[in-house]
Amino acid sequence: MYAERQLAYAPTPYSYTPASTLSATINVDEELKLANNSAERDLYESLAEIYSIIVTLEALERAFLKDSISETDYTDTCSRLLKQYKSNLADDSVARAFGSLDSFKLEWNLEVPRASDRLKIGLPATVEAPSRAPGGQSGGGAGAAATHIVSASENFITLFDAIKMNMLSKDTLHPILVETIQAVNKVTDQDFENKAKIVQWLITLNQMRAAQDLSDEQARELQFDMNLAYDGFKATLE
Incomplete structure (x- = not known):
């Protein structure tokens, strides 16, 4: 009886057809458990x-x-x-x-x-590379622009301080870098020199575990790269 009956099943990459002897032993009313606990x-x-x-x-x-x-x-x-x-x-x-x-x-x-x-x-x-605004600025007037500039500078300084104090874990540095690039993007949409280094370090930190620390060598590289990025950012303001 079972040999004459075509069972419906999802096709697999191996084109496996259930054996008739096996199908006779399956209770279709029994719940299939995918996990043991x-x-x-x-x-x-x-x-x-x-x-x-x-x-x-x-x-x-x-x-x-x-x-x-x-x-x-x-x-x-x-x-x-x-x-x-x-x-x-x-x-x-x-x-x-x-x-x-x-x-x-x-x-x-x-x-x-x-x-x-x-x-x-x-x-x-939209955060990594915001849309261009007229005049290359984020808009909001001179007062708002000045506030954004101060905020971006403070974020760079906070990052430098964290490195100097040996606070090198991902869960410390990654949020600061996110806030830094967000603040920078509110000031200018220009792809200034070494801005890409901020994104590259975001990628590096994003692939680490939360409690994982940068090595001493990585910390020195981060300090050097962010100094270059900060100089590039300041050059856009001149």
Whole structure:
């Protein structure tokens, strides 16, 4: 009886057809357990959430490039997805199972180049490189411009102080760098000399664990690069 019956199943890359002898022993009313305990179930749910975030972020980046979504909606949605991604990976067991972004994409055959770039930088495109404003400034008048200049300078100084005080963990430096590039972008949209170094260090820090510290050599390189970036920023104000 079972040999004559065609069972429905999802096609697999190996074109596997269930054996008739095996199908006779399967109870279709029995619940299939994918996890042995609640910890495993939470792990699988977190990995599935990460997969969903990556796919959604790729679609969001494509929509933004096609101008199918407003900058405000894009920024809000992208920021939320990046936070959710980081929150899921904050769990050590999830981070171990995830491995790295490249290994996760390879395991699940994900082709998401735009989402990959966004996750490595850790900032929405509108924050990394804001839209151009008339006159190369962010707008808001001379008073607002002066405030933004002071804020950007203070963020650079805060970063330098953190390095000097040997506060070299990702969870200390990354937020300061994010605030620095946001403040700089409010002053000018010019791609000034060595501005790219800020983004490169954001990528480096974004790939570290929260409690991980820069080495002494990396700290010296960060100090040197940010001094160059600060000089380039100040040159745009002259």
